[in-house]
Amino acid sequence: MAQGFPKTADVVIIGGGVMGTSTAYHLARKGAQKVVLIEREPFFGVMSTGQCAGGIRHQFSSEINIRLSIESIRMLEAFPEEMGQDIDLRFIGYLFLLTDEEDVAAFRANVALQHSLGVKTQWLDPSQIARRVPLLNLEAVRAGTFYQREGLCDPASLVQGYVTNARKLGARLFTNTEAVGIRSSGGHISAVETNQGLIQTPVVVNACGAWAPQIGRMVGVDIPIEPIRRQIVVTTPIPEVPPDFPFVIFFRESLYFHPEGEGILTGKSNPDETSGYKLSVDPDWEMVHMDEAMVRMPILQKAGLLSHWAGLYEVTPDAHPILGRIPTLEGFYLMAGFSGHGLMHGPMVGRLMAEEILDGRTHTLNIDPFRYDRFLAGELHPEYNVV
Numbered sequence: 001m002a003q004g005f006p007k008t009a010d011v012v013i014i015g016g017g018v019m020g021t022s023t024a025y026h027l028a029r030k031g032a033q034k035v036v037l038i039e040r041e042p043f044f045g046v047m048s049t050g051q052c053a054g055g056i057r058h059q060f061s062s063e064i065n066i067r068l069s070i071e072s073i074r075m076l077e078a079f080p081e082e083m084g085q086d087i088d089l090r091f092i093g094y095l096f097l098l099t100d101e102e103d104v105a106a107f108r109a110n111v112a113l114q115h116s117l118g119v120k121t122q123w124l125d126p127s128q129i130a131r132r133v134p135l136l137n138l139e140a141v142r143a144g145t146f147y148q149r150e151g152l153c154d155p156a157s158l159v160q161g162y163v164t165n166a167r168k169l170g171a172r173l174f175t176n177t178e179a180v181g182i183r184s185s186g187g188h189i190s191a192v193e194t195n196q197g198l199i200q201t202p203v204v205v206n207a208c209g210a211w212a213p214q215i216g217r218m219v220g221v222d223i224p225i226e227p228i229r230r231q232i233v234v235t236t237p238i239p240e241v242p243p244d245f246p247f248v249i250f251f252r253e254s255l256y257f258h259p260e261g262e263g264i265l266t267g268k269s270n271p272d273e274t275s276g277y278k279l280s281v282d283p284d285w286e287m288v289h290m291d292e293a294m295v296r297m298p299i300l301q302k303a304g305l306l307s308h309w310a311g312l313y314e315v316t317p318d319a320h321p322i323l324g325r326i327p328t329l330e331g332f333y334l335m336a337g338f339s340g341h342g343l344m345h346g347p348m349v350g351r352l353m354a355e356e357i358l359d360g361r362t363h364t365l366n367i368d369p370f371r372y373d374r375f376l377a378g379e380l381h382p383e384y385n386v387v
């Protein structure tokens with residue numbers, strides 16, 4: 001066993017992305033003793049969290065996702081003062097562009113729901129959109145939705161803020177530490193086996209994102225999450241991009257653009273991507289993506305490739321996460337399956353998980369629509385605004 005490695009804990013969190021680190025912080029802040037987090041990579045937040053596009057938005061179709069965004073974005077605004085860590089939060093706005101009548105109808109209903117919850121999304125017609133984003137080819141665009149209190153933040157800084165502050169409050173967080181087994185007896189969690197030694201604990205939080213099903217298999221719990229590769233390209237500087245260029249999504253094409261440094265970050269989801277732990281860039285899909293990106297944003301033809309990478313979405317059957325206790329195994333908690341929009345929800349979800357563990361149930365937000373039980377009951381209500 002590695003020297004100084006804990007032999008016991010009150011809670012062991014497996015996974016050091018935004019979900020795990022936010023939970024470690026919120027548990028410690030709420031007074032939990034002996035909180036341990038283990039991450040198998042050499043750094044925290046380098047898997048899906050570090051590979052994401054950094055977008056934060058309220059524009060969802062389900063009430064619970066909108067409520068989560070409202071709370072999380074408030075927490076992100078307070079983050080620099082509360083945590084002493086800047087997160088490069090920028091409200092550049094999100095602009096969804098709609099080309100299909102079916103999407104226009106669905107977004108009208110979504111915008112009505114957003115308004116009822118205080119999210120004042122604007123409905124834009126093609127001429128208003130053309131004035132807002134003159135660099136884009138808007139062929140076939142029928143309408144758009146825009147909300148200014150959305151945009152970007154830096155995932156690495158967010159995770160670093162949680163790690164530093166969780167440690168200040170007494171939590172112990174380890175890298176290079178892999179969970180290799182979980183022990184239970186009599187329907188209760190009893191210990192986590194790691195490559196650094198055994199930790200006796202009555203509570204395990206599975207915050208392993210796309211790898212959450214592997215942790216579930218250690219205790220015989222089937223977790224319906226698929227790892228789906230998603231790719232990103234960042235260009236060299238494009239001086240013509242104005243400072244107020246928003247996070248733009250051609251919704252039907254699953255194609256998005258946002259300013260990144262002095263260039264543009266773009267992504268496009270491959271609808272035929274198959275499940276698997278694929279972390280290298282698919283060059284064929286990158287060709288398809290960039291061909292379409294240059295049609296929609298012709299100025300990209302003048303730019304070069306600065307960097308590109310692939311990461312994993314952690315996709316559930318209804319694109320809603322799975323959150324809370326697992327009813328069949330006492331002490332086993334799950335927070336995963338954010339289906340491509342987890343970074344922005346990490347702050348509030350960490351707080352909710354701390355409530356669920358320490359108070360027995362969440363109370364700042366009812367997470368019933370996210371519970372594992374919905375799969376047992378067959379009650380799925382898919383999120384529509386998935387990119």
Ligand SMILES: Cc1cc2nc3c(=O)[nH]c(=O)nc-3n(C[C@H](O)[C@H](O)[C@H](O)COP(=O)(O)OP(=O)(O)OC[C@H]3O[C@@H](n4cnc5c(N)ncnc54)[C@H](O)[C@@H]3O)c2cc1C
Pocket residue numbers: 014015016017018019020038039040041044045046047048049050051052053054055056177178179180207208209210211230231232267310311312313314335336337338339340341342343344345
């Ligand atoms: C290309 C792309 C773009 C995205 N864009 C956005 C966006 O704009 N906005 C947004 O909100 N979300 C976005 N997302 C989604 C977001 O990144 C995820 O939902 C979120 O980061 C999930 O966080 P997590 O902590 O659950 O997972 P992760 O960050 O993957 O963390 C899980 C951790 O568990 C660790 N782990 C796994 N197995 C073990 C083990 N056995 N022992 C110890 N540790 C283990 C992994 O190493 C990993 O660090 C995007 C994702 C991708 C891939």
